[in-house]
Amino acid sequence: MGSVGQTATGHRRRVLFFSLPYQGHINPMFQLAGLLHARGFAVTVFHTHFNAPDASQHPAYDFVPVQFDGTPADSADTVRVTVEHVLAVNRACEAPFRERLAALLEEEEEEVACLVADAHLLTLMDVARGLGVPTLALRTGSAACFRWFMAFPMLCDKGYLSSHVAESQEPDMLVTELPPYRVRDMPSASGATLGLMRDLISRAVTAVNASSGLIINTFDALETDELASLRRGLAVPVFDIGPLHVHSPAASSSLLRQDRGCLDWLDARGPASVLYVSFGSLASMSAADLVETAWGIANSGRPFLWVLRPGLVRGAPPSQPPPLPDGFHAETRGRGTVVSWAPQEEVLAHPAVGAFWTHCGWNSTLEGVCAGVPMLCRPCFGDQMGNARYVDHVWRTGLALHGELERGKVEAAISTMMGAGGPGTALRGRARELCRRAAECMAKAGSSDLNVDKLVNHIMSLTA
Ligand code: UDX
Secondary structure, three states, X not given: OOOOOEOOOOOEOEEEEEOXXXXXXXXXXXXXXXXXXXXXXXXEEEEEOOOOOOHHHOOOOEEEEEOOOOOXXXXXXXXXXXXXXXXXXXXXXXXXXHHHHHHHHXXXXXXXXXXXXXXXXXXXXXXXXXXXXXXXXXXXXXXXHHHHHHHHHHHHHOOOOEHHHHHHOOOOOEOOOOOOOEHHHOOOEOHHHHHHHHHHHHHHHHHHHHOOOEEEOOOOOOOHHHHHHHHHHOOOOEEEOOOHHHHOXXXXXXOOOOOOHHHHHHHOOOXXXXXXXXXXXXXXXXXXXXXHHHHHHHHHOOOEEEXXXXXXXXXXXXXXXXXXXXXXXXXXXXXXXXXXXXXXXHHHHOOOEEEEEEOOOHHHHXXXXXXXXXXXXXXXXXXXXXXXHHHHHHOOOEEEOOOOOOHHHHHHHHHHHHOOOHHHHHHHHHHHHHHHHHHHHHOOOOHHXXXXXXXXXXXXXXXX
16 A cells, blocks of 8 residues: 555655644544555644654654744633634744745645645645645544534524523523534533634634545544535535544654553453543643542542543642542552553553543544443533533443532442443443444445545545
């Protein structure tokens, strides 16, 4: 397959990449780069100084830094801060990206096939097209999430998303225009924040429609109807080629050092005995929720591996691991281990892991699906509530924890997921079945495998 990304005269075609500078976006972009590199394409990665990838991990790629080192503001309003930061990346990178891309084209114009950019980077995709480079949009979230993006103006107009209306409605009320979402499965906001979200989301839909195609990290058996709906609603081809981490693991694009010692710790545990707990790279929780989480885990009596990322707990010093409640270590000695950051894909694939407590970021959700383990879902913001809805209600491979976090509820949910017999048996059976269907999609002539071939042919056919 090594020669597919080459022209008839034997030149390697070059694919340029530009990701949003967050872990949950960087990982799938590097996984896609790895996939296309294995198909014979040369790879150039444009990136901001903020959260710059480690070029030494990818000696076969070229890296082009683009001046932007602004960090997101420190605030509990994760939605507003993240939206403002994404818009700032677009604004601040426009001029330096134009300069860097023009310089690259002077040297290598013949080779460049396209730019693959995160769908949230509309301004940079416009720059590329202005310089004659075709663009493909990469969506790192689910197809359901993008369908929700496309319905966003209607949902706003009907008042589902404004917080004062959402709070006065029953949170469990079904959004009849967009099942299976309920009011609680969509982020609500007020005033200026809702306006910012609307701007961000309409820009992503514009970016996809203006591109030469949408690459999306999902697979047909997982989101059949949602993908069909996207194909009906979009004028560009859609390439569902996920789960991307199965093609090409993400360890090398981790922004934090992964503590691999926890794999040795898992080696000493029995099959499917350990609860793995991680809330991803951006989600945060209150100090009170940390206490309930800790005692829920401790009281479940199960072995556990818990990722306590510095910065996870609001108000705690961001550079240190959050402090656990007094007595927690004594209570759980010999039964659990806590790390700052784990090699998550390897942890989930480890036979000792029997369940995953997750915030339902899309990468974590897909990684959990592919590990075939049931998931306890505690979504925090953005697409995570919708992802939890699919786990809990559509695929029925996990349980969602809503409302106030309380140790008794946590303990009961862990016991259901991991206990012998009862509803846990059915959850685990469906999780294994979904994992099997993911493997089928990825196997030779499965839907994702065929879509990778189509994507490669599409890239080779692109002309400015
Ligand atoms: C963000 C948003 O929070 C999420 O809603 C959106 O879907 C993607 O962007 P993030 O919080 O980073 O995502 O979560 P997620 O999408 O799950 O990505 C986290 C990545 O970090 C995963 O690939 C996971 O394997 C990796 N990870 C996580 C580690 O390598 N080690 C860890 O200890 C925890």
